[in-house]
Amino acid sequence: MPELPEVETIRRYLAPRLAGAIVRDVVVHDGRLRRPVPRGVRSDLPGQRIERVDRRGKYLLLSSAAGTAIVHLGMSGSLRLTEAGAPPATHDRIELLFAAGQSLRFNDPRRFGSWQWARRDPLDHPALRCLGPEPLDRGFDGRGLRRALRRRSSAVKLALLDQSLVAGVGNIYASEALFAAGVRPTARASSLSPARCDRLAVAIKQVLAAAIACGGTTLDDEGYASADGTPGRFQVELMVYGRAGEPCRRCGRAIRALRQGQRTTYFCPRCQR
Ligand SMILES: [Zn+2]
Structure with a gap:
């Protein structure tokens, strides 16, 4: 199961590549994850520019002016940034297509992962509100x-x-x-x-x-x-x-x-x- 270092590694790879990228479309191939994929991901994210890629605990946050997608990889989830035309994999569940031609694919064989949506401050979202301190922050001692x-x-x-x-x-x-x-x-x-x-x-x-x-x-x-x-x-x-x-x-x-x-x-x- 991916923990903080794995999610942070993904964040560091994605942040410079996705910051500023415009989401052209969101395709939910199969939304039967740990919880249903909220409508905001499908309806609000297309057309938005990704402003930042952040991490909180084991969650990855894709922020835009309309809201933030809060992604958890669960037991077996993974994210892959590829060219839009690359052949799909068996357990691809969600795909973000970017205007510049890349595709961010969420693959999850065991379906314990989740995508949630926060219209306002993601840190107030129920998924993140109760999280303890970030261990790598100075304040954690x-x-x-x-x-x-x-x-x-x-x-x-x-x-x-x-x-x-x-x-x-x-x-x-x-x-x-x-x-x-x-x-x-x-x-x-x-x-x-x-x-x-x-x-x-x-x-x-x-x-x-x-x-x-x-x-x-x-x-x-x-x-x-x-x-x-x-x-x-x-x-x-x-x-x-x-x-x-x-x-x-x-x-x-x-x-x-x-x-x-x-x-x-x-x-x-x-x-x-
Ligand atoms: Zn020993």
Whole structure:
């Protein structure tokens, strides 16, 4: 599932290419996504000029004077910028055709992705209103993280997946950040000391920044790719995620896996306490 680094990689590719581009038409090939594609995307977006491509958490925002398309890639969604005449792919769901001849295609085999539409400030849209701080913002630090974690009785790993606590962190980067901070994923969120919260906030920033620098994480052939089809390279840097039974790269002890809230968590029993 694409997380903050993957969406940010897509944003960085699309922003200079789409800013100023005029949407000629919006074609919904199949709107049966996690929620129905709102009418605004079809009726308001055509004729508009894309002003900016932004990101908030795991959402990509395509802004025009008429409104903002708020795109979530779900489990298996992808965006591809191509020439308008390029042959369609099997699971293409939505296509934005631009006046200059490009086409932005949203492909989603499993249909967990979504397109929403905000006529006014997208940050007030229900999808974005409840999101927590952006972890790469300066304002996100150990003190704020501690304040948020102190109210949680759950395991710290589960708390990090809650998008209202911090936006954009998912299963891969929560596991990696907890390893980098030396914190056991099962530790009770409210019990983390100020020093450990400081370390964890720094680790979240470092792991996300490193993943963005690598263009994100691509776990298998059908996994994430940027909007030009380039896969990520961070998978070879992963310290714990997906490495159950393999030796820890720091201490040599076998990495362990456990289930937390329907997801698999990976950790080193020696490096994380
Ligand atoms: Zn270790």
